[in-house]
Amino acid sequence: MMSLHAATPESPVLATEAVENYLKAIYALCRESATGEAAMSRIATLVGVTTGTATTMVKKLTAGKFVRYERFGGVKLTVKGDKAAIDILRRHRLIETFLVETLNLDWSVVHAEAERLEHAISPVVLEALDKHLGHPSVDPHGDPIPDSQGGVREARGKSLTDFPPGTRVRVSRIVDQDQQFLAFVAKHGLKPGSIARIVAADPPAQSILIEARDYPRISLAFAAAGKILAEPISTFSA
Amino acid sequence: MMSLHAATPESPVLATEAVENYLKAIYALCRESATGEAAMSRIATLVGVTTGTATTMVKKLTAGKFVRYERFGGVKLTVKGDKAAIDILRRHRLIETFLVETLNLDWSVVHAEAERLEHAISPVVLEALDKHLGHPSVDPHGDPIPDSQGGVREARGKSLTDFPPGTRVRVSRIVDQDQQFLAFVAKHGLKPGSIARIVAADPPAQSILIEARDYPRISLAFAAAGKILAEPISTFSA
DNA sequence: TCATATAGTTTGAGCCATCAAACTTGGAAG
DNA sequence: CTTCCAAGTTTGATGGCTCAAACTATATGA
Ligand SMILES: [Mn+2]
Ligand SMILES: [Mn+2]
Ligand SMILES: [Mn+2]
Ligand SMILES: [Mn+2]
Secondary structure, eight states: OOOOOOSSSSOSOOOOHHHHHHHHHHHHHHHHSSSSOBOHHHHHHHHTSOHHHHHHHHHHHHHTTSEEOOTTSOBEEOHHHHHHHHHHHHHHHHHHHHHHHTTOOOTTTHHHHHHHHTTTOOHHHHHHHHHHTTOOSBOTTSOBOOOTTSOOOOOOOEEGGGSOTTOEEEEEEEOOOOHHHHHHHHHTTOSTTOEEEEEEEEGGGTEEEEEETTSOOEEEEHHHHTTEEEEEOOSSOO | OOOOOOSSSSOSOOOOHHHHHHHHHHHHHHHHSSSSOBOHHHHHHHHTSOHHHHHHHHHHHHHTTSEEOOTTSOBEEOHHHHHHHHHHHHHHHHHHHHHHHTTOOOTTTHHHHHHHHTTTOOHHHHHHHHHHTTOOSBOTTSOBOOOTTSOOOOOOOEEGGGSOTTOEEEEEEEOOOOHHHHHHHHHTTOSTTOEEEEEEEEGGGTEEEEEETTSOOEEEEHHHHTTEEEEEOOSSOO
């Protein structure tokens, strides 16, 4: 007990790779949960560890003031934890953008690459990258890139399932990093920026009919369409 | 004992970050030692650990067939270890080149950055980087970049101390990654590619006088001059 | 030849991240 | 109310990397 080893008199928890991955997971879970808290089992699943391991780690994060949590309760980021998570997101998304824009890698594979590189890039390299890319505001999947002050402008846009048939839309964001799904999306011309028209909705079949500009119309299950966000565009303006 | 955990039936040693750093250190030491072997204490110093730790690790590398070694003997890379080391060198140097060429970072700071990134970059990203850079053959310090087959074309060039006074030379390589030294070299116009003239040698003072094109002449201790490699250029050709 | 200093080795320990498996809690369902 | 189960927690262990400190081999030189 009473570990007397720390060189720094303060914070017992470092920004290790594991810690960064947990913080990102907790950030994502809090944001999509109704309560604003992350459940232990969800954290474990997302990070890819057993729940016991997640519990142990969350206790360390608590000691390091990255999260607030008590036994059998939900996990929530502190301001410090939120800042840290957003910083990692910035690194992740700038790297993805670089891989696609500068190195011409396929947008469906860059997530996995960024998952490792995000932990190895320094602030100096990151800012140089940002400058080189012209300070982009969204990554290849349409995810917002936090600015260097930690500000995040969450992209507007609703699910494809939320538009009435006949609407013309511009795809703004794909909310799923699965390689297969991303490849499918690209194959049918539905990447961020693409223009498409909702042809019809078929509630009994739980799917919609959609047609991207220059692509044949396809049917898309609600589950898939729900992960594609878009904005309506007036039929007139370019 | 008898750890029954390995998923793979073979190789007990992975390509972990620590392993990669040891391999690079051993590679460098073998190459500059007269015997072609690396001493344990040198390995420890270069990696930044105690000699006991180095001994432990070298035993693991031996088990993984990366090195040949026996108690109280020198350490030498196997063919497998040599390939691995060269692969890491390729990653390191391509990353340094990218940081300077594409991101415009100062050549004196990129070594430290590459030291971390080299462990996080995948083959796919590496080859994309290589292509983007136009398959460069040397890094910003003049160090040769191994090709994707593992071939290394060691740059020619002798130490500045090896030229007679009056010789005009083109700097080809700086054999030292120290940030201070690199900044000093740049400040006096002696980066790889620069043209300079050996003005005089002063053996009693253990230094030489040198003058880079467009820079005032300076005196350079043998120790420093020895880390700058150059090739003679004829007084006539451009 | 022998002593000794230096280089190298070994051992016991700790930290980090993880797992498996035993255990506990709290809420939902009867 | 009870009961019971899913979710969460604890514990004991392992693997990887490291250190400090005690120990040992080897080469040199007296
Ligand atoms: Mn990651
Ligand atoms: Mn993304
Ligand atoms: Mn390294
Ligand atoms: Mn270099």
